[in-house]
Amino acid sequence: MSAFTRAVLSILVLVSTEAGAQTVTTLLKNGKKAEKLNLVIIGDGFRAGPDQAAYNQFVRNTVIRDLFDENRDGAYREIMGAFNIYRVNAPSAESGITTADANGDVIDEVDTFFQFRFSGEWERCWMEPGPDSNDIIDDTLDELVPGWDYVFLILNTTSFGGCRRGNQLAITMGGGWAVAAHEMGHLVGNLGDEYQGSDDYTGSEPSRVNLTAKTKRSSIKWEEFIDPSTAVPTTTLPAGWDNVQDAGLFEGATYKGTRYDTGIFRPSRTSRMVSNSPEFNAVGFDRMRRVAGHHQDHRYRHVYAGPFTGGPAEGVVLHQENSLYLYTGTPSSLAPAWVRTMPDPVWDAYRPGDRFLPADFDGDGRQDLFVYNFDDWAIPYFAMLRSTGSGFAGIRRFDGVLPGWGEMRKRDQFFVADVDGDGKHDLLVFNGEDWSMSYLLLLRSTGADLVYGHRYNGTLPGWGEMKRHDRFYVADLDGNGRSDLYVDNQRDWDVGYLLMLRSNGTTFDYVRRYDQELPGWDDMKNGDRFFVADFDGDGREDLYAFNGAGWSIPYLAMLRSTGKELRNVRRFDGEVPGWGEMRRHDEWYVADVNGDKRFDLYVYNSDDWATQYLGTLRSSGSSLSGGFQANKIGLWNLRARDKFVVANFNGGAVWDDLLVYNDGWFGLLRSQASQVTLTSIHPKWIHNYEYHREGWW
Numbered sequence: 001m002s003a004f005t006r007a008v009l010s011i012l013v014l015v016s017t018e019a020g021a022q023t024v025t026t027l028l029k030n031g032k033k034a035e036k037l038n039l040v041i042i043g044d045g046f047r048a049g050p051d052q053a054a055y056n057q058f059v060r061n062t063v064i065r066d067l068f069d070e071n072r073d074g075a076y077r078e079i080m081g082a083f084n085i086y087r088v089n090a091p092s093a094e095s096g097i098t099t100a101d102a103n104g105d106v107i108d109e110v111d112t113f114f115q116f117r118f119s120g121e122w123e124r125c126w127m128e129p130g131p132d133s134n135d136i137i138d139d140t141l142d143e144l145v146p147g148w149d150y151v152f153l154i155l156n157t158t159s160f161g162g163c164r165r166g167n168q169l170a171i172t173m174g175g176g177w178a179v180a181a182h183e184m185g186h187l188v189g190n191l192g193d194e195y196q197g198s199d200d201y202t203g204s205e206p207s208r209v210n211l212t213a214k215t216k217r218s219s220i221k222w223e224e225f226i227d228p229s230t231a232v233p234t235t236t237l238p239a240g241w242d243n244v245q246d247a248g249l250f251e252g253a254t255y256k257g258t259r260y261d262t263g264i265f266r267p268s269r270t271s272r273m274v275s276n277s278p279e280f281n282a283v284g285f286d287r288m289r290r291v292a293g294h295h296q297d298h299r300y301r302h303v304y305a306g307p308f309t310g311g312p313a314e315g316v317v318l319h320q321e322n323s324l325y326l327y328t329g330t331p332s333s334l335a336p337a338w339v340r341t342m343p344d345p346v347w348d349a350y351r352p353g354d355r356f357l358p359a360d361f362d363g364d365g366r367q368d369l370f371v372y373n374f375d376d377w378a379i380p381y382f383a384m385l386r387s388t389g390s391g392f393a394g395i396r397r398f399d400g401v402l403p404g405w406g407e408m409r410k411r412d413q414f415f416v417a418d419v420d421g422d423g424k425h426d427l428l429v430f431n432g433e434d435w436s437m438s439y440l441l442l443l444r445s446t447g448a449d450l451v452y453g454h455r456y457n458g459t460l461p462g463w464g465e466m467k468r469h470d471r472f473y474v475a476d477l478d479g480n481g482r483s484d485l486y487v488d489n490q491r492d493w494d495v496g497y498l499l500m501l502r503s504n505g506t507t508f509d510y511v512r513r514y515d516q517e518l519p520g521w522d523d524m525k526n527g528d529r530f531f532v533a534d535f536d537g538d539g540r541e542d543l544y545a546f547n548g549a550g551w552s553i554p555y556l557a558m559l560r561s562t563g564k565e566l567r568n569v570r571r572f573d574g575e576v577p578g579w580g581e582m583r584r585h586d587e588w589y590v591a592d593v594n595g596d597k598r599f600d601l602y603v604y605n606s607d608d609w610a611t612q613y614l615g616t617l618r619s620s621g622s623s624l625s626g627g628f629q630a631n632k633i634g635l636w637n638l639r640a641r642d643k644f645v646v647a648n649f650n651g652g653a654v655w656d657d658l659l660v661y662n663d664g665w666f667g668l669l670r671s672q673a674s675q676v677t678l679t680s681i682h683p684k685w686i687h688n689y690e691y692h693r694e695g696w697w
Helices: 003-012 050-069 075-082 133-144 176-189 282-293
Strands: 023-028 037-044 083-089 098-100 106-108 150-155 162-165 168-172 250-255 258-266 302-306 315-320 323-330 333-340 355-359 368-373 381-387 392-399 413-417 426-431 439-445 450-457 471-475 484-489 497-503 508-515 529-533 542-547 555-561 566-573 587-591 600-605 613-619 624-630 643-647 657-661 665-671 676-683
Touching: 023 050, 037 050, 037 133, 050 075, 050 083, 050 150, 050 176, 075 083, 075 176, 075 282, 075 323, 075 333, 083 133, 150 176, 162 176, 168 176, 176 282, 302 355, 302 643, 302 657, 315 355, 333 676, 355 413, 368 413, 413 471, 426 450, 426 471, 471 529, 484 508, 484 529, 529 587, 529 600, 542 566, 542 587, 587 643, 600 624, 600 643
Parallel strands: 037 083, 037 150, 150 168
Antiparallel strands: 023 083, 098 106, 162 168, 250 258, 302 315, 315 323, 323 333, 355 368, 368 381, 381 392, 413 426, 426 439, 439 450, 471 484, 484 497, 497 508, 529 542, 542 555, 555 566, 587 600, 600 613, 613 624, 643 657, 657 665, 665 676
């Protein structure tokens, strides 16, 4: 058993803490109890033996898999990271559950551990605790799971029913995940029931966020979700109306155990709180995310883009704390397609220190993921997560060592490259700091594994000794479909160097080395930055070079690859047409902004001017031109903390757009060739609301 597996078992499979015949098993540990919502699943009426096995299976399949991990509307899988989940096994003396009549009088008593009763009467909330049930629950859980927050009770009966009381919910084995999803809406979100009855409501304003007695638009709690064109109260539906996701003001709801037809209003025609199976409406979803958000790190920090599902539009992978999200969508919005918080059978558990590299390592056209973690475990780990087209599944993990590399170290650097041109992305590994000499390793992808290809010990062809500050740039220098390399070092020698290496399919051959000077660039200096881009569309990947601080004015150069050398195409001294004066903190992003296969540049500066600027610069193949936008782009207020990822989320136009994000906000900026426009903005989390007054989606 590996150290990684032992570590995970100590967290996930854990522990049976004895309290008489009662045991507790930790099913999901996302953080300290004080930081998370601690949900304890208990069962009543399950004898020792086969009953306990059936109870465990119900918890595994219905609660963990169907409700949380694979729930179709995404609300629970999206908030799973807010929970620690425990299962308590407390065998009963007899199998089954005590039944009661409409008055609560016992009909058939069964000797069960928690002494719950089932009536099957809606007016009695289907089931109820016996006289001592709550004391038994408190005493048992205080001993087994101190610090618990919520109780999720499962009754051993195939009858239908579900009920929430305070910090408890109870369902039957006949209710299934949809009933549990409804009751969790009450338990976690404190949402009210939205189904109708026949009484007239004349009371004060309901306390639930999804119920109201007010009909003035500006006073409605969920006014932000109601399109101005939608009448309130809502009796006539606009064309294209979505009965769940479109918000209005619909008469009839349930409050404090009474079903009303008039005088009280709900947000949508139907939803999870009207029935069980439909999704949460916008108000319910927003409430669940807000409550869970206090117990999740939902900052936007680790964002990756690529054709993860294989279509023309690129999706987004977001890693937050212990969860991995895949978002896909339309040219104007994104929605979660897959979320994983439970351990993957190969990777075991997602952790904050995980880092991802998008790569199509099996050549099927879908972007997969390499993942590694050198921080959260006793030894480093590296794994391959294959895209299924709708999510990711681990297929291979390396524990501590890589083939032909030996022990992984924290300063290992990874680069994705298709060295042999077979369509499967391989892996390059470099370390110039942790050993007596520097190493560069080529690992070939078989589609299901990484195998040793070649290792350079200390030196590279035509380069001599590798050094700690060597920087590697994967590029197809000659346009033959194999990944080659640019290598530069401006810090470890008296002069700067830049090397061109060509892949022969198995190793790298020397092409050309530049000592101190580049064509049209003069002396290389510390602070030179290089960006790989085929700016003339000939299939050979060239270089943009930028230095904003090494000279009296900033410089930007276009250096074209012939496959054998670099040639100066154009140097911009101090200014670029359409951007104006360059400054030292200009940030450059390579992108094909207009789909002509000549790779252009986005440029951003938030430090050197009184406001922030985003530029879009198009390449003609021999020069750059474009324009800039200042301060705000639609509703997006550019900030110093903004980060950008190039991604063709539009898909149809094959133009490279921008993802923009900071800790609390995420947006889609669509390329219009000469500028960008905001198509959607997502505060705190990504969700495709039908309407939001602030333009949130």
